[in-house]
Amino acid sequence: MEEATVHIKTLNKELKKQGEKKCCTCLSVKKLSDFYYRPGSARHAICKSCTLKYYHEKWKTKTSEEKALRRAKYRSWYDKLRSEIIKEYGGSCVCCGEEQVEFLSVDHINGGGTKHRKTLGGGTAFFKWLRDNNYPKNEYRLLCMNCNWARGRYGYCPHEKEKNA
Numbered sequence: 001m002e003e004a005t006v007h008i009k010t011l012n013k014e015l016k017k018q019g020e021k022k023c024c025t026c027l028s029v030k031k032l033s034d035f036y037y038r039p040g041s042a043r044h045a046i047c048k049s050c051t052l053k054y055y056h057e058k059w060k061t062k063t064s065e066e067k068a069l070r071r072a073k074y075r076s077w078y079d080k081l082r083s084e085i086i087k088e089y090g091g092s093c094v095c096c097g098e099e100q101v102e103f104l105s106v107d108h109i110n111g112g113g114t115k116h117r118k119t120l121g122g123g124t125a126f127f128k129w130l131r132d133n134n135y136p137k138n139e140y141r142l143l144c145m146n147c148n149w150a151r152g153r154y155g156y157c158p159h160e161k162e163k164n165a
């Protein structure tokens with residue numbers, strides 16, 4: 001291990017107490033939230049913008065065939081993970097029973113889902129988080145786009161009114 005790396009490690013132990021961390025690539029001290037979170041492990045040693053830059057540069061060196069293959073691989077991985085999650089959560093909208101997977105999404109029961117997703121870094125990180133946390137059932141449920149949207153927009157779903165009428 002290089003001396004510089006050892007130095008950063010010691011420094012980061014101190015910085016962590018005040019919620020900061022030094023990136024080992026750009027060497028700037030940033031907030032902990034500027035580093036990607038890994039479930040059950042320490043945050044990345046490289047900050048988010050350096051990580052993105054790295055992948056961006058790497059991506060540019062790929063041929064279009066490689067890119068297409070990569071996208072297809074990602075797509076199938078994503079679909080598999082998504083259908084696994086939907087199955088775990090019962091496979092249908094808890095409000096109206098919609099079973100069309102394209103319409104379904106995981107909803108945070110007590111709200112705050114957007115904030116949580118942001119903390120994780122957005123995108124597939126949330127799906128991975130669900131899987132790594134063994135699909136917490138008391139916090140999340142499946143809703144279709146209609147029921148989800150109505151709740152977000154009006155604070156209730158028209159289906160609930162129908163049921164209570």
Ligand SMILES: [Zn+2]
Pocket residue numbers: 023024025026027028046047048049050051
């Ligand atoms: Zn950096």
Ligand SMILES: [Zn+2]
Pocket residue numbers: 093094095096097098143144145146147148
């Ligand atoms: Zn629904």
Ligand SMILES: [Zn+2]
Pocket residue numbers: 095096146147157158159160
């Ligand atoms: Zn509904």
